[in-house]
């Protein structure tokens with residue numbers, strides 16, 4: 001990499017939404033991390049992907065999970081995004097969530113959510129690409145939280 005700072009700055013010009021990816025670890029502990037690498041892949045079959053850093057303390061849980069969730073955050077959920085961007089244990093304490101029949105922890109107040117069966121994994125540089133087959137989903141009305149130029153943002157008409 002010739003200029004990592006310039007690379008990051010250039011990538012930051014691509015505006016994204018903000019999600020929290022979730023799963024349950026082998027001992028039943030819920031895991032979640034803030035993710036903006038989420039993307040749709042395929043309609044038939046319905047596939048989505050996101051990338052997890054190999055250094056993440058959640059890595060093992062996501063690699064072993066049969067299912068995972070992706071929770072799309074709404075414009076007023078900056079605090080939740082910051083919360084799940086922390087490298088800490090017990091992140092679900094005090095957070096309102098429920099578990100699906102497959103044991104996937106889903107946040108109660110997201111703008112949209114996807115429950116996925118782990119479909120494929122690709123070893124890519126310092127991340128793994130995790131592909132999920134969407135088995136359930138729903139969406140609420142509202143505006144999304146965005147991430148742009150290294151900071152949170154919201155939609156504006158201006």
Ligand SMILES: Cc1cc2nc3c(=O)[nH]c(=O)nc-3n(C[C@H](O)[C@H](O)[C@H](O)COP(=O)(O)O)c2cc1C
Nearest residue numbers: 033034035036037051052053056057084085086087
């Ligand atoms: C807006 C935003 C987007 C992020 N996107 C990703 C991502 O796509 N993949 C990832 O592995 N980490 C991403 N992170 C970083 C993780 O949220 C953060 O490193 C993680 O929660 C730290 O805990 P961990 O080391 O236990 O995983 C993002 C952070 C922020 C604030």
